[in-house]
Amino acid sequence: MEIQEFIKLLETExxxxxxxxxxxxxxxxxxxxxxxxxALIVTALIEVEFEVTMTATDLxxxxxxxDLHEMVMSRI
Amino acid sequence: MSEFSINNVCVxxxxxxxxxxxxxxxxxxxxxxxxxRLLIKTTGVEEKRAAPKGITTSDLCFESAIELLNQHGRERxxxxxxxxxxxxxxxxxxxxxxxxxxxxxxPKTCMAFDVxxxxxxxxxxxxxxSAMMSASKINKGLLLVGDVSTATCSFEDKSTFPLFGxxxxxxxxxxxxxxxxxxxxxxxxxxxxxxxxxxxGGLRNLVSxxxxxxxxxxxxxxxxxxxxxxxxxxxxxxxxxEVPKTIREFCAFSKKDIQEYDYLLLHQANKLMNExxxxxxxxxxxxxxxxxxxxxxxSSASIPLTIVTExxxxxxxxxxxxxxxxxxxxxxxxxxxxxxxxxxxxxxxxV
Numbered sequence: 001m002e003i004q005e006f007i008k009l010l011e012t013e014x015x016x017x018x019x020x021x022x023x024x025x026x027x028x029x030x031x032x033x034x035x036x037x038x039a040l041i042v043t044a045l046i047e048v049e050f051e052v053t054m055t056a057t058d059l060x061x062x063x064x065x066x067d068l069h070e071m072v073m074s075r076i
Numbered sequence: 077m078s079e080f081s082i083n084n085v086c087v088x089x090x091x092x093x094x095x096x097x098x099x100x101x102x103x104x105x106x107x108x109x110x111x112x113r114l115l116i117k118t119t120g121v122e123e124k125r126a127a128p129k130g131i132t133t134s135d136l137c138f139e140s141a142i143e144l145l146n147q148h149g150r151e152r153x154x155x156x157x158x159x160x161x162x163x164x165x166x167x168x169x170x171x172x173x174x175x176x177x178x179x180x181x182x183p184k185t186c187m188a189f190d191v192x193x194x195x196x197x198x199x200x201x202x203x204x205x206s207a208m209m210s211a212s213k214i215n216k217g218l219l220l221v222g223d224v225s226t227a228t229c230s231f232e233d234k235s236t237f238p239l240f241g242x243x244x245x246x247x248x249x250x251x252x253x254x255x256x257x258x259x260x261x262x263x264x265x266x267x268x269x270x271x272x273x274x275x276x277g278g279l280r281n282l283v284s285x286x287x288x289x290x291x292x293x294x295x296x297x298x299x300x301x302x303x304x305x306x307x308x309x310x311x312x313x314x315x316x317x318e319v320p321k322t323i324r325e326f327c328a329f330s331k332k333d334i335q336e337y338d339y340l341l342l343h344q345a346n347k348l349m350n351e352x353x354x355x356x357x358x359x360x361x362x363x364x365x366x367x368x369x370x371x372x373x374x375s376s377a378s379i380p381l382t383i384v385t386e387x388x389x390x391x392x393x394x395x396x397x398x399x400x401x402x403x404x405x406x407x408x409x410x411x412x413x414x415x416x417x418x419x420x421x422x423x424x425x426x427v
Binding site for chain 2: 040
């Protein structure tokens with residue numbers, strides 16, 4: 001899956017929280033009010049869409065949406 | 077592989093009791109408005125019930141059992157086994173089930189013992205009581221399952237307090253030849269023992285003065301070693317991986333496709349987690365009922381509580397086939413099937 005499509009998926013989950021959307025370079029932990037609950041939503045989305053399991057340690061190693069996309073794609 | 081089948085035992089009735097006192101997550105002071113909205117969106121918990129001091133799990137189970145026995149209307153002498161599955165017993169010792177044997181007016185010949193499991197407890201409990209009844213042809217048995225979890229949650233811990241609610245349930249079983257077989261798949265992984273844990277109070281860490289000291293572990297997470305702690309993300313990963321896998325194994329063993337069941341009843345752990353499991357198993361929404369929005373995560377009580385609050389009508393008037401899965405603290409998880417045929421199912425009891 002291309003990164004733009006991946007971003008669209010994320011944006012549908014976070015329409016209310018982040019109405020302005022995100023870019024490949026967005027540092028997700030720096031988003032307003034980012035918490036373990038957002039992390040859980042992203043993890044759930046990735047689990048259902050790609051059958052890829054992201055652990056808390058995995059997420060802590062990543063900075064941007066591009067990093068996240070790369071890690072998910074490398075595990076499919 | 078812990079897969080097996082039990083014959084000649086069926087469920088006659090299920091009852092559930094909750095405390096009257098409602099706690100609303102929208103009133104929870106540790107969360108901003110945005111966090112509250114997000115919490116309800118992810119966990120699904122809008123409100124839950126909290127037992128006031130003095131009301132125990134066994135009190136809630138007692139009320140459920142009394143109602144069930146009264147509606148059943150038969151002699152209590154027929155009950156040959158009572159099992160209490162809980163992680164919140166009345167005393168360190170003796171076992172709570174023994175106290176309940178007397179309180180419920182059951183005969184001394186009724187064997188009684190406790191099982192210390194949480195989220196997986198209903199499935200494990202069904203396997204233990206059914207196996208013993210099947211082997212010994214005990215006529216009737218009572219499985220009492222539940223927890224008062226709010227007593228051990230820190231009010232200042234936003235990772236546990238908004239999630240858990242209290243409930244106690246009772247399930248009446250009967251030895252009946254020609255009952256449809258119950259199949260089980262029971263598993264556990266002790267390497268995750270500390271993912272949901274109350275650290276002090278057992279023999280590993282006896283209660284000390286330090287046990288009472290609350291520490292702030294992170295923003296909004298202040299608790300003592302006598303409070304429950306929960307590693308949400310690890311539990312999430314464990315559940316969404318192991319539960320679908322075990323359900324698939326179970327379906328292969330019992331030779332029945334998941335789509336053939338009327339309902340998939342999941343332990344009410346967390347809405348997002350359960351929805352992830354449901355989507356991975358490709359089961360439609362209408363087959364997976366939820367009670368978590370009104371009662372929170374009620375530990376081992378969550379499956380029978382959901383039967384009472386969401387499926388009471390259909391279970392008391394028709395034949396229903398269900399696939400159950402409990403998963404969590406231990407780590408421990410299990411899957412079984414349950415066929416209910418016009419069971420006794422009293423309205424939810426409020427204590």
